[in-house]
Amino acid sequence: MLSVICPIYNEEKYIRQCIESLLSQDYPKDDLEIIFVDGMSKDETRSIVAEYSQRYPFIYLLDNPHKIVPYAMNIGIQASKGDIIIRLDAHANYQNDYFSALTKRLMELNADNVGVVCKTDVLNKNAKTLAIREVLGNKFGVGNSTFRTGVNKVMKVDTVPFGCWRRDVFERYGLYNVRLERNQDIELNKRIHSGGGKIYIVPDTYCTYLARETFHAIAKNNYGNGKWNILTVFFTKQLKSLSLRHFIPLLFLLSLIIPPILSLLYSPFIIITYIAFFSYTFLLGGISANLAHKKHLKFCYLLASFITLHISYGWGSLVGICKLPFLKQ
Incomplete structure (x- = not known):
């Protein structure tokens, strides 16, 4: 029995095509339940899921009054019946062998969690969104995560996007940490890895x-990611919950802010800011120009995407640090 859990909130733009990709799965429907856990959506998300649940008895809709993902996952896990549990995201589509490939590898590898590469695309394709898509799949944009850059063989890793677990993993390592609005998957996988569990990414x-698809939406999302990098460390009391790459945008932003302040005491400090700014601009300008030439994309949109991504992420981390004195463990 396979239980598929998908946290949702205001996903009317994406939910229908997500469900259609789940209905196309080659996994036997008699051994499948799909549980959508909704954070009390204010758009048409609930009615769309309800429409499908009336037509397909293995699709369920549960309420998540707490709204955030870790609560949704815990509600879904506790309500589910499956021997195997898969977590999905409504902002994604899935190949028709997604369920069968993950469950097969979970058993073959005797793994605690199995995942696959998560490619990036956009719903509406134009010059700006195609540039955003390129940057969000580029190692200079989002780092060198294996699940973004791709694999051609089975590999042991520290984390994977979403996940496919045996049910007893949650009995051994615990449920999702409900204090974490972001990074909850990374933190769970770090917990599994630290406890001796095996996590694989498969091709x-x-x-x-x-x-x-907009710079504002990208900035808002990555601001939250950056802020919760800091808060994740605070709430878990473990720096190893995250990797060094999660803090590079913060370090870059600090290199622009701190030296000018220190230069009030000793003027040569301002040189550090000049070096950081021009090095960053030269590097990203070169990368953007190369991508624009090779993939026929707009240079200005590429450069703006990189800058928006990095600055919003770093700013979120800085705000997270500023919040720490006002938080309670």
Whole structure:
């Protein structure tokens, strides 16, 4: 029995095509339940899911009054009946062998968690969104995560997007940490890894994540990611909950802010800011120009995407640090 859990909130733009990709799965429907856990959506998300649940008895809709993802996952896990549990995201589409490939590898590898590459795409394709898509799949934009850059063989890793677990993993390592609005998957996987569990990424199939399509939406999302990098460390009391790459945008932003302040005491400090700014601009300008030439994309949109991504992420981390004195463990 396979239980598929998908947290949702105001996903009317994406939910229908997500469900259609789940209905196309080659996994036997008699051994499948799909549980959508809704954070009390204010758009048409609930009615769309309800429409499908009336037509397909293995689709369920549960309420998540707490709204955030870790609560949704815990509600879904506790309500589910499956021997195997898969977590999904409504902002994504899934290849029709997604369920069968993950469950097969979970058993073959005797793994605690299995995942696949998550490719990035956009729903509406134009010059700006195609540039955003490129940056969100580029190692200079989002780092060198294996699940973003791709694999051609089975690999042991520290984390994977979403996940496919045996039910007893949650009995051994615990449920999702409800204090974490972001990074909850990374933290759970770090907990599994630290406890001796085995996590693999496999090349058998993939999912396609549909990215946000405006600079404002990208900035808002990555501001939250950056802020919760800091708060995750605070709430878990473990720096190893995250990797060094999660803090590079913060370090870059600090290199622009701190030296000018220190230069009030000793003027040569301002040189550090000049070096950081011009090095960053030269590097990203060169990368953007190369991508624009090779992939026929707009240079200005590429450069703006990189800058928006990095600055909003770093600013979120800085705000997270500023919040720490006002938080309670």
